[in-house]
Amino acid sequence: GVKNASDLPAIKLSFNTDDAHAKIAQAVQEMWKKNLGVKVELDNSEWNVYIDKLHSQNYQIARMGWLGDFNDPINFLELFRDKEGGNNDTGWEDPEFKKLLNQSQLETDPDKRIEELKKAEKIFIDAMPVAPVYFYTDPWVQDKNLKNVILTGTGEVYFRNASFE
Numbered sequence: 001g002v003k004n005a006s007d008l009p010a011i012k013l014s015f016n017t018d019d020a021h022a023k024i025a026q027a028v029q030e031m032w033k034k035n036l037g038v039k040v041e042l043d044n045s046e047w048n049v050y051i052d053k054l055h056s057q058n059y060q061i062a063r064m065g066w067l068g069d070f071n072d073p074i075n076f077l078e079l080f081r082d083k084e085g086g087n088n089d090t091g092w093e094d095p096e097f098k099k100l101l102n103q104s105q106l107e108t109d110p111d112k113r114i115e116e117l118k119k120a121e122k123i124f125i126d127a128m129p130v131a132p133v134y135f136y137t138d139p140w141v142q143d144k145n146l147k148n149v150i151l152t153g154t155g156e157v158y159f160r161n162a163s164f165e
Helices: 019-036 047-055 074-080 095-106 110-127
Strands: 011-016 040-045
Touching: 011 019, 011 047, 019 040, 040 047, 074 095, 074 110, 095 110
Parallel strands: 011 040
Antiparallel strands: none
């Protein structure tokens, strides 16, 4: 039998060609080896080949990113509503999760809607078909004399109404 993780075959970690993705994959490889004794083989492909792998679920572990189009939890949760969904490359689906998302779309009370989405999120986190590694950040500085800059809930900065005092 398997006595420890180093006896297991290597896990293949797939990612698309990009310097930042490669650095993160290498860091994961190193941390899993050091802390878990797990051997990780890195599998790098150009985007078109990579996205085909993901869509056909021809991977063990793969990186993917998502940016919210609008500032609402449904924007992330709905990706995983259906196993056959266009952006769900995990093959994961859960009937209770799906039910809660569908109910949330019909809920007119904003507090009840958020409670349903929190319950759905808990199901998702417990099942963990994806594991967040990092969040994109967009640091910026603003001159205190620059007024009427618009910063949206999704991080865009608009200067169309901005002016210096």
